[in-house]
Amino acid sequence: MNTVIEAEHLRKSYGSTVAVDDISFEVAEGEIFGVIGRNGAGKTTTVECVQGLRRPDAGRIRVLGLEPQSEARELRRRMGCQLQEAALPDRIKVWEALDLFASFVPGASDWRALMEQWGLADKRNAHFASLSGGQRQRLFVALALVNDPEVVFLDEMTAGLDPAGRRVAWGLIRAVRERGKTVVLVTHYMDEAEHLCDRVAIIDRGRIAALDTPQGLINSLGGRIHVTFSTDHTDLAWLEQVQHVQRVLRWGHRIEVEGTGPVLALVAAELVNRGIVPPDLRVEQPTLEDVFLALTDHELLDEAEG
Amino acid sequence: MRTLAKLTWVEIKLFSREPITVIFSLAFPLVMLLVLAGVFGNEAEEEFRDAIPVDYYVPGYLAVVIASIGLIGLPVHLAAYRERGILRRFSASSVSPWSLFGAQVAVSFALAAVGSVLLVVAALLIYDAQLPESPARLVLAFVVSTLTFVVLGFLLGTVLANARAAQAVGLLLFLPMWLLSGAGPPREVMGGAMRGISDALPLTYVVTALQDAWLGLGSSTTELLVLTGVLLVAAALSLRFSRSL
Numbered sequence: 001m002n003t004v005i006e007a008e009h010l011r012k013s014y015g016s017t018v019a020v021d022d023i024s025f026e027v028a029e030g031e032i033f034g035v036i037g038r039n040g041a042g043k044t045t046t047v048e049c050v051q052g053l054r055r056p057d058a059g060r061i062r063v064l065g066l067e068p069q070s071e072a073r074e075l076r077r078r079m080g081c082q083l084q085e086a087a088l089p090d091r092i093k094v095w096e097a098l099d100l101f102a103s104f105v106p107g108a109s110d111w112r113a114l115m116e117q118w119g120l121a122d123k124r125n126a127h128f129a130s131l132s133g134g135q136r137q138r139l140f141v142a143l144a145l146v147n148d149p150e151v152v153f154l155d156e157m158t159a160g161l162d163p164a165g166r167r168v169a170w171g172l173i174r175a176v177r178e179r180g181k182t183v184v185l186v187t188h189y190m191d192e193a194e195h196l197c198d199r200v201a202i203i204d205r206g207r208i209a210a211l212d213t214p215q216g217l218i219n220s221l222g223g224r225i226h227v228t229f230s231t232d233h234t235d236l237a238w239l240e241q242v243q244h245v246q247r248v249l250r251w252g253h254r255i256e257v258e259g260t261g262p263v264l265a266l267v268a269a270e271l272v273n274r275g276i277v278p279p280d281l282r283v284e285q286p287t288l289e290d291v292f293l294a295l296t297d298h299e300l301l302d303e304a305e306g
Numbered sequence: 307m308r309t310l311a312k313l314t315w316v317e318i319k320l321f322s323r324e325p326i327t328v329i330f331s332l333a334f335p336l337v338m339l340l341v342l343a344g345v346f347g348n349e350a351e352e353e354f355r356d357a358i359p360v361d362y363y364v365p366g367y368l369a370v371v372i373a374s375i376g377l378i379g380l381p382v383h384l385a386a387y388r389e390r391g392i393l394r395r396f397s398a399s400s401v402s403p404w405s406l407f408g409a410q411v412a413v414s415f416a417l418a419a420v421g422s423v424l425l426v427v428a429a430l431l432i433y434d435a436q437l438p439e440s441p442a443r444l445v446l447a448f449v450v451s452t453l454t455f456v457v458l459g460f461l462l463g464t465v466l467a468n469a470r471a472a473q474a475v476g477l478l479l480f481l482p483m484w485l486l487s488g489a490g491p492p493r494e495v496m497g498g499a500m501r502g503i504s505d506a507l508p509l510t511y512v513v514t515a516l517q518d519a520w521l522g523l524g525s526s527t528t529e530l531l532v533l534t535g536v537l538l539v540a541a542a543l544s545l546r547f548s549r550s551l
Binding site: 051053073076077081083085086087088089091092096099100101103104105127140143147 | 308309312313316319320323324387390391392394395397398399400401402
């Protein structure tokens, strides 16, 4: 698989504040690559350096084999960007913006189709200023795709979208990837990163704290799985003997089994074997959010150390 | 070329949707001209370069149209574009900065032309003003002046951080230029210090060059050279500062 983005030892400071401190990563063709981090962690700066919108103080970047600063024109024809803190003129109409940005690139996508896909068709004559946050966001994503780019950068793509809108956006981004595009997704929605991304980089204080598939990150936390159910049976000592079970807690009717790996399947099978079929069998697994908090919550980390 | 044409057309449409800007850019000079021409009557006067006041003031207010675009309209527009992240959105696309620049130049010229035509037509119809003595020299002076003030506008829009600052600085530059360039009281009635300030204002050279062409006086070589000098310096400074856009 081809490498679309290579970033090596990026560094960027604003005055005495180090925003990006030695970040390296690669993104492969056709990947949805997530970048997550707290506000001010350096994720947007990192992505802006890769896009060529900021010049890093040090480090080497190649995107589609191009150097983002010196080959900016060529790169901008082949990449699409949805930016944070960007805007359009208040009085520009939705169709005018799409038509204008499409005219910048020969062989651009059909902007009318994008306008349909992103649910903007009935707003085609609305002024930018009159759009809701979610509509603006969808327009910006459509603008990022209008030049039919090979690599797309989406910075907080679903900020301002309602839950239904987010699901629609996820589906459309998967469709973009299925057409062979590479997607870099900056987000602070953990569920978005977990559902959508092939790999995720967690950026913390200007460094990459972890980089793996969402499941790999979750596994690396070594988090316990909690299986809970209710039952009237009192003799449950056998539960302790089930493989991968580490602890059994009991509050009245309520049982909580703590374990690892395939503990849910093993416990469930054994329950059925013994004729116990609780209607409320549930499992709680660690999520990307738990990993994220474990790696980036400095108050928590500092307390643990102190 | 297609991109430049499209950008220009979109910018013109956007401008036409902002009634306040339209009124300020086009109506203010027109109203001022009509007031001044009305006040000073219909006799040729020595202090008005031996011309009838309305013929003195028509080229003067062509200059005011150019100044209001270059010192206020364009800088405020550009500063707002930067402040709000619109330039960022454009700069992340593959549009070349020269297309963006070219579209602003084209729109500024279009506005200056529309504003000027309105002024001249009103002066002809209402005050029976004379037509320019040397149309070719008038066009040359108009083009050099507009280009100079557009580049000044770019410089201001580049160095000023936001639309409020651009508005304040623009007005601070515009008001003395308007009043002391000859578009207010004629330069012939100004005292020593006032005349000195007037000599230092770029708009003075625009007013004089346009009046020379309109009234068939002088050769305006000095004026056009001064304006070209201002243009080059402003262009160099704009390029220098726009790197940090």
